[in-house]
Amino acid sequence: MKSGWISPWWQAFALPDEWDVCGVAVPPLSVWHVFALCNLGNAYLTKSTPDLDDAASLLLICSKDMAKGKELLLPNMANKRCRNIIKMAKRIKGLDAEYIERACGEYVDTCTRTPSRFSKGGGTGHPPAVPFTWHIVMLMSDRLPGGLTAAWNMPYAYGACLYDAYAEMKGDDSILSTAAQEMEDNWEYYKGIKGTKQIELVGSA
Amino acid sequence: MAADQKGTGSLTFGGQATQAAIHITVPANSIIESVTFNDGGAPQYEDVMDEDGAMHTRITFESSMDTATVVVIGAAYASEAGDVDGSSSNYYIESVSAEYSKGPRRTTITCTRIPTIA
Numbered sequence: 329m330k331s332g333w334i335s336p337w338w339q340a341f342a343l344p345d346e347w348d349v350c351g352v353a354v355p356p357l358s359v360w361h362v363f364a365l366c367n368l369g370n371a372y373l374t375k376s377t378p379d380l381d382d383a384a385s386l387l388l389i390c391s392k393d394m395a396k397g398k399e400l401l402l403p404n405m406a407n408k409r410c411r412n413i414i415k416m417a418k419r420i421k422g423l424d425a426e427y428i429e430r431a432c433g434e435y436v437d438t439c440t441r442t443p444s445r446f447s448k449g450g451g452t453g454h455p456p457a458v459p460f461t462w463h464i465v466m467l468m469s470d471r472l473p474g475g476l477t478a479a480w481n482m483p484y485a486y487g488a489c490l491y492d493a494y495a496e497m498k499g500d501d502s503i504l505s506t507a508a509q510e511m512e513d514n515w516e517y518y519k520g521i522k523g524t525k526q527i528e529l530v531g532s533a
Numbered sequence: 534m535a536a537d538q539k540g541t542g543s544l545t546f547g548g549q550a551t552q553a554a555i556h557i558t559v560p561a562n563s564i565i566e567s568v569t570f571n572d573g574g575a576p577q578y579e580d581v582m583d584e585d586g587a588m589h590t591r592i593t594f595e596s597s598m599d600t601a602t603v604v605v606i607g608a609a610y611a612s613e614a615g616d617v618d619g620s621s622s623n624y625y626i627e628s629v630s631a632e633y634s635k636g637p638r639r640t641t642i643t644c645t646r647i648p649t650i651a
Contacts, residue, residue: 515636
């Protein structure tokens with residue numbers, strides 16, 4: 329295992345309670361934040377090229393919990409939302425554009441890092457119809473004292489890890505082991521290793 | 534038992550005096566994720582080095598097992614189901630299946646005892 333590598337399980341557990349992203353205090357990206365930002369088409373979540381508006385929108389959404397964030401997204405709040413995004417954009421505008429992109433990208437990447445899965449080649453599976461965030465909420469709302477609200481507000485990476493743990497308990501064998509995950513994360517190194525080795529299965533008397 | 538045995542293996546007569554090794558060839562960076570036997574026996578792992586310096590992983594199991602399932606992270610060159618590495622082996626490859634991620638590949642190989650006619 330390469331030194332310095334951190335497993336997604338450990339990272340999800342050890343996420344800080346608060347981040348400072350471009351001078352804005354935000355909690356770890358929650359299930360709600362991921363759901364909202366994906367639906368808003370935010371470039372940091374859709375992996376397209378982000379601009380200042382994406383960064384401002386990301387920080388605005390992430391600085392609020394589900395209740396306050398939802399209010400902001402109501403149709404009659406469009407003007408206020410725009411004003412707030414502009415205000416947020418002005419707040420971070422003085423910063424270097426590359427720094428903003430790097431800080432926001434690191435925040436999103438870290439908070440959304442979850443274990444990977446294997447898929448059967450040419451399998452018969454189909455893409456899920458229900459967004460993954462709803463699966464997490466469905467699983468966690470009965471298990472958290474705060475119910476649905478607490479499930480939406482829990483850190484996304486933590487919720488995804490809990491969901492995977494539950495899935496494996498129920499027989500899902502597609503989740504990468506820690507060793508395989510490390511190999512995937514360092515694939516550029518591993519894929520270049522030449523040579524073969526043998527596994528021998530030998531029966532004892 | 535798979536009915537369509539292929540490769541160099543054959544029915545073994547007169548019991549299993551020889552428990553020859555089953556060889557599964559994998560890339561050097563492969564990781565053995567799990568080895569399970571149908572009789573629940575605990576395998577023993579041992580890393581050994583050949584005369585030519587090549588590393589092997591030897592897994593010793595109790596001879597009572599009928600099937601062994603080896604899961605490795607990496608491609609396994611156990612060739613196709615039914616092929617036996619060496620004609621003296623009492624086991625053959627029952628099935629080989631692969632799963633894929635963005636990087637590594639996971640291969641599951643199931644070995645089955647060749648039926649014995651005493």
